[in-house]
Amino acid sequence: MLLTMAALVVLGGGLGAAALTHTAAVSDRLADRIAPARTAVGELDSELVSQRAAVFAYALSGEDRYLATYRQNLEAEPVTMARLRDLLADEPAALRDLEHAEALAGRWHNDVAEPLIRGRQAGTDPAELAAVATRGLDTFEALRAEFSALVARLDQIRDASRADLDRARGLRDLTFVAILAALLLTSVVSSVLVRLTVLRPLERLGESVRQVAGGNFRHRLRPQGPADIARLADDVETMRQRMVDALERGQHDRDALEQQAAELRRSNEDLEQFAYVASHDLQEPLRKVASFCQMLQRRYGDQLDDRARQYIGFAVDGATRMQELINDLLAFSRIGRVYSDLREVDLAEVFEQAAANLSGAVEEAGAEITRDPLPTVQGDPTLLTMLWQNLLGNAVKFRSPERDPRVRVTVADTPDGWSFTVEDNGIGIDPRYAEKIFVIFQRLHPRGSYPGTGIGLAVCKKIVEYHGGTLSLDETYTGGARFRFTLPRPAPPAVPEQPAEPAAESAVPA
Template sequence: MRGADRGGDRGPRAGWTTRNWTTRKLLRAGVGASLAVLALLGGLGVWALARTGTATTELVDVGSPALTLSVRLEAALVDQETGIRGYGLTGQRDFIQPYAQGLAEQKSAVDSLRPLVAHDRRARADLEEVLARAATWQARIARPVAAAPAGSAAVALAAERADEGKTTFDAVRAATSAQQQHLQKSRATARADLEHAMALRNVVFCAIAALIVLLAALIFEGLRRGVTVPLEQLSADARRVAGGSFGHAVTAGGPADLRRLAADVEAMRRRLADELDFTEHARGVLDEQAADLRRSNAELEQFAYVASHDLQEPLRKVASFCQLLQRRYADQLDERANQYIGFAVDGANRMQILINDLLAFSRVGRVHNQHAVVDLEHVLAATLDALSVAVEESGAEVAHDPLPTVAGDATQLGMLWQNLLSNAVKFRDPQRPPRIRVEAVRDGSLWRFAITDNGIGIDPEYAEKVFVIFQRLHTKDAYPGSGIGLAMCRKIVEFHGGTIHIDTAHTSGTRIVFTLPAPEEDPPSPDPESGSEPTAADSVDTAPGEDAS
């Protein structure tokens, strides 16, 4: 066979991004770049969310609660001032209760407010200022008035310090107002930071979405240009070549591995084109040889006709006239002349047998080729009936397994069984009567048959020689025959799609194993009266070939 050179890159040249890069390398680079961009976008998103969360925490968890607690602290101080003023005006201890409640509320509000303003220096200073002013008012006014006895003493002390109390509590009010203003300003700043962070977050996520869409579009376009388009071009070229345009060149494009694939497909196309040219040439030669073969077969058919008619007629005349000569002139001929005449008659008869055997051998697969369903039980019965005389004279016993139905030519299968069984009877051991066993075993899609006898056997070195036409292992005086029988058996078995061989492991006699294809479904056996089964008259007496050494 002639080789084919590899196709080159004759398609459009790839761009700089794919000239020396394979698809795997391009995909790895694309995936790596995509992951890097996605990681950067993810980092920006996390930063925006973190900033939004910080601003939210500052507003929700610090700014607003601090302002609320500042208002509570102011209310607690006002409650204290109200209680002290009522007690100072009336002198009754019942009016001092708001003062006690205000002290408790002050402590609770201060305890909650201190952690919230711990990180803000100005808020911390405002709280200390409020507490300092409140402490001054409590030391100068609240505690002395509250400690004074009920009645005129408390009223007198409150009246005495009324102006000082007003001044000091106004300072408390001013301190709480300044604190609340500062806290409101801080909350407003936190709200503005939150709004800014949310706007920034929205911008970042919109940018992430846009970049992801852009990245997907770039990846799609890159795959389309780098992989899809070259593959579509390669597929179109391949379909065109497959459609019969073997002269159409397969172009190469895309990444390096796709170009190599296109080059391999181009090389395959060139190889196919070369092989097609060679096949066309070989087909022309085969057509000429087929014509010669048809002429040769026609000549062989003519020869077979001549052999079966024209050649046998002279042989019959030779034998007949020799026998007539022997009968009429027997008293005038000596013993040697009679012996010569006997040789001539015997030679003519053996020539007729040989011609008949050759005709039967040549007809296998040519004349008898009517495949049908054949019941081997009927074939074996017909064969044993044809061999009944030889079986009875030799005292042979034939046992067999149940035989199946197979697809084949009934006449040829009848010749197969007759040759094998007659060999088993003919090549028997003189010391014992023949014992013949026919076995049939299903082996997958085949039927495996075996014919075993207790005869003289075959040496392993002749296991193949006995299947060659005209190969005799004995003289015609010892065992008559033409040496064609087993060769015909092999031809029949192989024509039916099976194999045949001598089982060399069997020692006490001969064991011939052959196979026949098993039908997919065993159909019903044909009617024996339909003419599909062979009879003794249908089988040609082929004088089976020897199977003994």
């Protein structure tokens, strides 16, 4: 269809251009050559008549003004002749008539006009001059007759050109009407063909696609129609098949995920049972070991040597540390499971609670704690108190022996939420251990140097991540240790929709 329409457009354009060109050529020939040539013949005839009158007047009166008029028209004659030759260059018959008239004009100038002028200037008898003028009448009349014939020939050419122009215009109009009719016919045929070969297959394809989109993924699409639509249908069928395969894989993965979720629930129940055992059943034997070791030391201490008493001390210390580890592990496992009272929390209040819990250690170390105004966040107050207590406790515990501890808490409002820093002037942390310090039960110092089980920063990291933030060590700070953590802002309260006001009813008088 496109090739046919393109061929029609090219053919119609060529025919239209040819018709327009022919019409323009005929019109230009008529307007630019024939009509100006006829006008020039009239001008030339007027010039010759003016020359004759001026010559005869000069011969009778001898006044120079008549001679000047003759000379002026004589000079204009070759110019008009040359213009006529250019205009009639494509008209050989008219050009021959012009050449014959030009020869007659030259003979009249030589045989009549010039002898009359010379005779008058020489004082020739007027009777002789009258005889010369009479002899030239036949030549001048023949010249006028030749110009009349030339005018008649130009009139014939003009009439023929006008008829040719009318035929060219008719052919032009007929050509454009034929082009328009061909284009309309082609458009109608194209519309019918598009309807039959394109739109109907597309409608059938659309119905099949709507069935698939409605949930009938088992409905197969059969390629129909032209090659392009068939390829489209085949591509849609391939996409449908991939969707079916993806749904089947998704169902399989969902079943597997549900199975894993069930196993995870069972595992969590087992972990909760383990936590219960760790908090009750495992701690009871540890307390019994520590208690009986202490009783053994009290009752038989005078009978034991130093080595035996040292062994008993080791046993009591090990049982005590094991009990602390179990308690810390139990607290770590409860984050996000037992402590999940999410609400708006004023961090200033929980900060003060954590500082009060550490007041003894703070006073003993002579520490100074300063903070910026703290915002309100969404979280669990118990967990956030544990977070501040661990961070502030570490800052006081790992203080430098050379200076009093100074702890500074700052807050910054960022596009992602609230950013907090806890900065101290203590012994600091080597950047090589920036990740190790957040691993549970990982210690950087011997047990005798600093108390604790090495779980505090792991608890802090888990609390911050449970609240949707991040906790890290600032490795660029060298004046001690600086921890950065982020907390998201509370979600803005939902604005209830205002009920639409009822339209005022217009009162209608009874």
